[in-house]
Amino acid sequence: MxxxxxxxxxxxxxxxxxxxxxxxxxxxxxxxxxxxxxxxxxxxxxxxxxxxxxxxxxxxxxxxxxxxxxxxxxxxxxxxxxxxxxxxxxxxxxxxxxxxxxxxxxxxxxxxxxxxxxxxxxxxxxxxxxxxxxxxxxxxxxxxxxxxxxxxxIERWRDDLVAGAMTHLLESVIEGDELAKMRRLRHARALGAAPGFHLGRLLIHLFAMRHEKLEQQVRAAVSTWASVRRIDPKDENALVDRVLASVEIHGDADAPMRRLIAADALGRGILTSFPDTDERLKRRLDSxxxxxxxxxxxxxxxxxxxxxxxxxxxxxxxxxxxxxxxxxxxxxxxxxxxxxxxxxxxxxxxxxxxxxxxxxFPPCVDTDVFRVYDDAETHATYEYLASRSGHSVERLRGGHIIFETSRMDPTKRKDLLLTAFATVAATHPDAFLFIGGGPENALFTSLQQQIEATAALRGRALLLHAIPDEHLGPLFSIADIYASASEMEGFGMSVSQAAAARTAVISSDLIPFSLHHAPEETVIFPAGDADALTAAMDRLLSDEGERDRRAGDLARVATSLDWERKASDFISYLRRRGLDIAAGVGS
Incomplete structure (x- = not known):
């Protein structure tokens, strides 16, 4: 095997x-x-x-x-x-x-x-x-x-249930070929969307060619069904009266519409006549x-x-x-x-x-991956950065790392990160900027050209492209600052991952995680404002105490976004909403 x-x-x-x-x-x-x-x-x-x-x-x-x-x-x-x-x-x-x-x-x-x-x-x-x-x-x-x-x-499964109920209610009332056709076309006709209407429509349709007037069609349909089901004549007449009364309420309706109204009233009337079948069908449709x-x-x-x-x-x-x-x-x-x-x-x-x-249920944090890593766990990642940047492991460990990773998309504003860092690099010679994400598209080429054309960025800022999985978690952990200038985010997953890794965060004011979960813990700047981003980088690089305090506060915020705890709460919520969900084995 x-x-x-x-x-x-x-x-x-x-x-x-x-x-x-x-x-x-x-x-x-x-x-x-x-x-x-x-x-x-x-x-x-x-x-x-x-x-x-x-x-x-x-x-x-x-x-x-x-x-x-x-x-x-x-x-x-x-x-x-x-x-x-x-x-x-x-x-x-x-x-x-x-x-x-x-x-x-x-x-x-x-x-x-x-x-x-x-x-x-x-x-x-x-x-x-x-x-x-x-x-x-x-x-x-x-x-x-x-x-x-x-x-x-789910619509198809509802069609199945209604087709089964109609077969039960109309067996011996109409010919087997018609029932087989009804079952074969159950999805095309969307039986599950309107059980009563389809039940009445099928009955009336059988008598439409035999009787010209709608009242005659209704009486013939009800009479045939009642005789097979042995319905009391009083109940039979009462059903006919209810159907015709429903039609009369819409007395100004044209003939085709009156026929549809009669079909709906007839089908609902038949279901009401068999409350056990009606209730069972409703329960099964709900299930x-x-x-x-x-x-x-x-x-x-x-x-x-x-x-x-x-x-x-x-x-x-x-x-x-x-x-x-x-x-x-x-x-x-x-x-x-x-x-x-x-x-x-x-x-x-x-x-x-x-x-x-x-x-x-926002994107939570996988704390198996995004956490604080010790020196032994991060050594291979420092070697990876050293091989990519040309700097020694010792220099990188002794310096300050600003990190960002996301797909290569203009809305992520990686160009703004480079612009801001070019200014910061002059006053913080031990700082490095590493930017992850692919593909190597036109934007990637443009960013690479921006680095090569700016003396302050050469050798200090690096595009990592796609980061190997084994280095992703440790990179979030060893970064001193995670900076995102993104201008379009559904939530801000990478920012929350940085928080879980106990890394200080600089964020644009368009990232939901920062605004709604950590507005006091994150350094937030106006999207697109290079000067404000520069000031935020300089501030955190210059003040180790503030950087460490914010990192600790963010880590505490991230504990509320634990994946497994939130998944368990999700199951509990669905049960409260009425879904009968079995307990997990061993849970």
Missing amino acids: NGASTQESQYDKSNRPEIALITNHGYAGADIPSGGAADTGGQNFYVNTLAQKLERLGYCVTIFTRGGFPDFEGKTMRDAPAFLSTHVRYIFMPGGGSTFLRKEDIAIALDEEVEWLDDFVRGEASRRGCEPWEVYEFINSHYWDAGVIASRL VNRHVWTPHSLGELKDFNFHDSDLDTRRALKFCERRNHERVVADRSQAFVATSAKIADRLWSHYRVPVSDTFY
Whole structure:
């Protein structure tokens, strides 16, 4: 048995309850590519870390993502299951062709992915001897595309339940061929969206060709159903009267509309006549609704951020299409996760999401990685910096390090960091600036040219590109200052990681973590203000006492953002919202 088969066998044999996560776009996977993979970044780290913390709480986790196209390096196809750890796996859903799709264009893949995922979950259910909606404790989707997949999946399961109830209520009332057709078209007709209407519509439809008048159609439909179900004639007449009264309320409606009104009233009347069946169907439909949506970003918010952008930029982002998808998902989700205060604001004000349905779960800090490292643990990282910079380990240890890492994007304002540091470097000869992040794009080249053209930066500021995983945590720890000039952040994950590593932070006033979690502990400057950033760097480099005090205060703030504790609170919140979630094994 090969390694992959062994992992699959261990996963399948686990007696842990299972949770499903969906993160669909980009190059999501057990190995997140570095170096600037499109649409790949903070959300993927969030999902992977959440999955691992849920594993610690005693759950198996399956993460679904789009596959069927080559990985970022173009070496292998994204199709075979991949394991992040013993109880966390990635399953790849084909759809939309065999090439990468940017997130703005991914809607063309969603129908195929839903179809494939439905088949996959039904296979899992068959193997376990349960219903498809009983395979996972809940489904947590991330971003709008994954939210559409989860919503559509649950809609299909609701269609199944309604088709089963209609078969039970109409068996022997209408011919078997008609019932088979109804079941075959259950998803196309979205039976789960309006059970009563579809029940009445099917009955009336059978008599539409035999009787010209709507009243005759209603009487024939009710009479046929009542005779098979042995309904008392008084109850039969009462149902006819209720249906016709509903139609008369809308007396000015045209004939096609009157027929639809009659269908809805008839179906609801039949369900009311069988209260046990009606209540059982409602309970089962409620049990299927187990979708929690984490949007990470919202079209309304991003549209606001780009309202001054040129038309070509705005067109490429497809704001209208995105908002429409998001509003549908918001209407069909049972609970919501806001990863920042701004997301919560827009969910409440623009998407009509109740405050009580929202759980605040920002990107937390993985304290296994982002913490204080001792001298022995940081030695290899100093050697890494020495090899990249040309300075000795001793000089770097004896100096002061300013650090920043994020993707190579203009909104991160790495150029401003270089501009400010060029001034600071003249008065602090022992200071160094290390900037991480990829890819090596036009911005990277521009920053490199800025360094080479500025005498004060040469040999003192360095672009590290993609930082190896083994050095990322220690780098946050050995830095004296973490500085971010970013002008667009959903939360500010790297700033919170610096806080957990007990490193003083300088932050622009557009980073939510700094503003909402640590406004007193962080040195905050106006975004885009190079002079203010220069002054902040000089201030912390000059005052070791203030630097150490702020670092300690930030570390205490970061303790409230522990991943595992927040994941446990998340499960507790969903239980309070009415989801029946099994306890993790060993938790």
